[in-house]
Amino acid sequence: MRDPGRFERDVLAPIRAIVGDRGIITDADAKQPHLVAWRDNWTGAVPAVVMPADTAQMAAVVAICAATGTPIVPQGGNTGLTGASQPHADNSEIILSTSRMQKIRAIDLDNDTITVDAGCVLATIQQAAAEAGRLFPLSLGAEGSCQIGGNLSTNAGGVQALRYGTARGLVLGLEVVLPDGRIWDGLRGLRKDSAGYDLKQLFIGAEGTLGIITAATLRLLPQTPASATAFLAVPDPAHAVAWLRRARKNLGENITTFELMERRCLDIAMRHNSRIADPLATRYDWYILVELNAQGDEEALRQRLLTVLEAGIEADEVLDGTLAASAEQAAALWRIREGAPEGQRLEGASYKHDVSVPVSQVPRFIAEADAALAARFPGIRSFGFGHLGDGNIHYNPIQAEGGDFAEWQSYLPEVNRIVHDIVIGLGGSITAEHGVGRLRIAELAHYKSDLEMEMMARLKQCFDPQNIMNPGKLLQPELLARHKAR
Amino acid sequence: MRDPGRFERDVLAPIRAIVGDRGIITDADAKQPHLVAWRDNWTGAVPAVVMPADTAQMAAVVAICAATGTPIVPQGGNTGLTGASQPHADNSEIILSTSRMQKIRAIDLDNDTITVDAGCVLATIQQAAAEAGRLFPLSLGAEGSCQIGGNLSTNAGGVQALRYGTARGLVLGLEVVLPDGRIWDGLRGLRKDSAGYDLKQLFIGAEGTLGIITAATLRLLPQTPASATAFLAVPDPAHAVAWLRRARKNLGENITTFELMERRCLDIAMRHNSRIADPLATRYDWYILVELNAQGDEEALRQRLLTVLEAGIEADEVLDGTLAASAEQAAALWRIREGAPEGQRLEGASYKHDVSVPVSQVPRFIAEADAALAARFPGIRSFGFGHLGDGNIHYNPIQAEGGDFAEWQSYLPEVNRIVHDIVIGLGGSITAEHGVGRLRIAELAHYKSDLEMEMMARLKQCFDPQNIMNPGKLLQPELLARHKAR
Structure with missing residues (x-):
């Protein structure tokens, strides 16, 4: 395969000259956390993990990789679930980590924007926004360790996407190191800009296959201190959708979270966490956790939620429910939702699907998937x-x-x-927010039309003709070979 | 130049065979409205205006153009301001109009989406949403005649973009005829979809240079029947920004419109329209029109606005103001804003800039531009x-x-x-919402970095290597020649 002496001379030594000893890890133990995925399901090997201190260093390192044809695995907090940020096993790649790039470059309160390095941890950005009296609404389980560059590269969703959209909608500008080592400065803080193609869109959700995001200018939003949280029992998902429709009509602008949960989720959450209790006296089949947030009066918000809840009971959409009377009670309701995935993990080997369908199709999706799996695998427990x-x-x-x-x-x-x-039959997607990576690379090609795969391949060829940027992720090498740049 | 007999035989006859006599206009008088821009500033000539009845016809026509190298000018309502939708003068192109594609394909109320043909007039979509008890928030002056395909192709903004974002954020899925005549079916109605590159983003704001949008699935939002409208006097733009900051903190989620206006705008609006009156007893230099919308109680909303208004007066950010007490009063305040551009048009030849800067930089932009122009052109009146x-x-x-x-x-x-x-010195854009077209094609190349222009050229080459899709718009032919696909 590769001559190690030559690799050291042509690649690692020049990289070391750029990033210094602090910026390169070759020791096996120190490399390890960068090689293994958080859920332990992906692993690989690299000769070095490179951690540039800034964008200029990042660009210089990529230029060396481009000149030597060295494949790159861009890596942020390494919290992804699809193998996108771990290297392959053949020791042919280097990891390029944003972990040392953690500066908050600027906060502009009159423009409601924050400009951050790609290595900033999501929770750090949330906190900086809060300290400035603003909200950065992207919120997800890994927020204490995931980095914003990774969040943008996977177009992260999370529990507040209903109200605030996915990560894409929060981005006003990007700085990106392209696969040839040049820096594209698209760090603008504009809410309206129609001057040419919106190039930043290319890199959001591209899983590091078109370049490395090194900084972003993000929207900040007003804080919404008033909140109202309810836990409701519904007969089934169809009635949950019916009540959601009612709630949207009357409360839609304030609905931040609207989560559906089967009874089984509550049972295993309680089984594995003694702090989780059933907030309702009777057992039901399906539940909704709904949270509203607003700037106005909290009591008025709670009253509006109560009114819509009562109308739902009247219409037989809702069977029972409880409205949190305090922050503690709201937290207890949230523990149920948060305990559900943890309980599933402790319960046994689940296969995690991350699918989306039109909201109107959710009941049909759950019914059809339950029935199809039960017929094929008797006793299977779906959640x-x-x-x-x-x-x-x-x-x-x-x-x-x-x-x-x-x-x-x-x-x-x-x-x-x-x-x-x-x-797919219901017009849905095989990955709503986790992305493709390696986990779904074959599934993506299986379900997407040939034309759509060709368009993706052409885009990739257009910006990364050498295929050195996160190769073997998202797009299969065979596909790229079939659509070589003309 | 071109042999007309051959063009008839190779291009027009096959197109006529697809679209029928109803779908092709070659008569000079009937072509005329398609050749001239709304503001009469762009015109051109074509042998034919082609109006396919549906996407299949559109694709078949584009395939003929691709096979014969015939350049295409995609056209919607022809209300653009930059010459993007008018042909060149050399009679070499055909216009491909979406005007006969006007079906509302579906409304999904549980998913809050509407799927429409590209030729649907914006106001028709707004109305269909309203009849379904929903809001489609894109709103702009030309809404009675502009078509959604054109709105998406220019990433339209309008007066409610502050709250609802530009057109881009309202799109969940697109159907596009590519420059080679194939149909890309990306008509999904998903709020979260991370399955590969988000290809629809390419076509939004591309001004028809990468393909023709033939249909879209759009987000619907809850109606917000409660409103509160105020007209305020402020000392200058800096104080307007300061009060905006205050208003965002307390009312941000409900601010739909926040417009700034110089006294001069009010004067000429009144001069040219007798139905417009100064709502304040005293003369001031600068004004704000602010509108809030909400689902909750209207009186509570008005009270919240009043509180923030009084706090602004207390802090010397606001000098005076009036809160509309009725829908009629609100309409009268809106007439001032709407009368400002009309008054300018009647007042004389203005040069329309459509710029954006970070909100924090607006006061500096206005001050610097006023000073620089007054120094160079004494007596110039800026608005x-x-x-x-x-x-x-x-x-x-x-x-x-x-x-x-x-x-x-x-x-x-x-x-x-x-x-x-x-x-540009303030980090802004030379076109916020009108786009580049022909009007700003040289300015775009002047101000954008060479790298950004190269990236755009490569994208264009990737999807339209023949450059038949709206050539000479957005990207200069010389640029494309310099970056021929490798």
Whole structure:
């Protein structure tokens, strides 16, 4: 394969000259955390993890990689779930990490923008916004360690996307190191800009395959200190959608979160966490967690929620419910939602789907997927839960109780195909917010039209003809070979 | 040049066979409205205006153009201000109009989406949404005749972009005929979709240079029947920004419109329209029109606005103001804003700038542009007005009173350069919402970095290597020649 002496001379030594000893890790133990995914499901090997101190260093390192044909794995907080930020096993790539680029470059309060390095941790940005009296609304489980560059590269969603949209909509400007090592300065703080193609859109959600995002100018929003949180029981997902429609009509501008949960989720959340309790006296099949946020009067907001809740009960959309009377009670309701994925993890090997369908199709999706899986795998336990408000359901079937683990593992591709066939049939997506990476690279090619795959391949060829930027992620090498730049 | 007999045989006859006699206009009088821009500033000639009845016809026509190298001018309502939708003078192109594609394909109320043909008039979509009890918030002067395909192709902004964003943020899916005549079906109705590159973003704001948008799935929003409208006097733009900051903190989620206006705008609006009156007893230098919209109680909303208004007076940010007590009073306040551009038009030849800067830089922009123009052109009258809330100022200087019209016309390129130099120096854009077209094609190349122009050229080459899709708009042919696909 590769001559290590020559690689040291042509690649690592020049990189070291740029980033210094602090900016390059070659020690096996120190490299390890960068090689393994958070959920331990992806791993690989690299000769070096490179951590530039700033954009100029990043660009210079990429230029060396471009000149020597060295493939690059861009990496942020390494919290992704699809293998996009881990290297392949063949030791052929280097990891280029944004972890040392953590400056908050500017906050402009009159423009409501914040400009940050790509390595800023999401929670740090949220906190900087809060200290300035503003809201940065992107919020997700990994926010304590994920980095904004990674969030933008996967177009992260999270629990408030219903109201604030995904990461894409929060970006006003980007700075990007292109695959040839040049720096594109698109760091603008404008809410309206029609001067040519909106190039930043290319890099958002591209999983590092078109360049490395090194900085971003992001929108800040007003804080919404008033909140109202309710936990409701509904007969089934169809009635949840009906009540959502009612709630949108009367409260839509204030709905921040609208989560659906099967009873089974509550059961295993309680089983694995003694701090989680059923807030309702009676057992029901399906639940909704809804949260409103506003700038105005909190009591008025609660009253409006109560009115819509009562109308829902009147219309038989809602069976029962509780409105949090304090921040503590609201936190207890949130613990149920947060305990659901944790409980599933502790319960056994689930197959995590990250699908979305039109909100109107969620009931049909859950019913069809439940039925198809139960018919094929008797005893399978499915857990319908997720962000109903934006159609993003984390549908995670778990093996039958007492079933054979290895056998179940061998079924996963089939489970996957059954669920995704239904999703695509309903006009949905096989990944709503986690992305493609390596996990879904074959599934993407399977479900997308040939034309769409060709358009993606042409875009990739246009900006990264050498295919050195995160190769083998998102787009299969065979596809790229088929659509070589003309 | 071209052999007309051959053109008839190879291009027009096959097109006629696809679209039928109803779908092709070759009569000079009937073609005329398609050749001239709304403001009469752009015109051209074509052998035919082609109006396919549906996407399949559109694709078949584009395929003929691709096979014969016939350049295409995509056209919607022909209301643009930059010459993007008018043909060149050399009679070499055909116009491909979406005007016969006017179906509302679907409304999904549980998903809050509407799917429409590209030829649907914006007001028709607004009305269909309203009849379904929803809001489609894109709103602009030409809404009675502009078509949604054109709105998306220019990423239209308008008066509510402050709250709802530009057209881009309202799009969930697109159907596009590519420059080779293939149809890309990206008509999805998903709020979260991370399955590969977000290809629809390419076509939004591309001014028809990468393909023809034939349909779109758009977001619908809750109606906000409660409103509160105020007209305020402020000492200067800096104080307007200070009060905007205060208002955002307390009312930000409900601010739909925040417009700034110089006294001069009010004067000429009143001079040219007797239905417009000064709502304040005293004369001031600068004004704000602010509108809030909400789902909750209207009186509570008005009270909240009043509180923030009084706090602004207390802090000397606001000098005076009036809160509309009825819909009629609100309409009277809006007439002032709407009368400002009309008054300018009647007052004389203005040079319309459509610039944006960060909101924080608006006061500096206006001050510097006023000073620079006054120094160079004594007596020049500038009219600072526009969407302060999103940094988009329509800065329109008019010749000195009694000045020579022809002389003033000859100065326009210099006026332009002076204003745009200041805008770019402040991190702004030379076009916030009108786009580039032919009007700003040279200015775009002048101000953008070589790298950014190269990236745009490569994108264009990637999808339209023949350059048949709206050639000579947005990107100069010389630029494309320099960056031929490798």
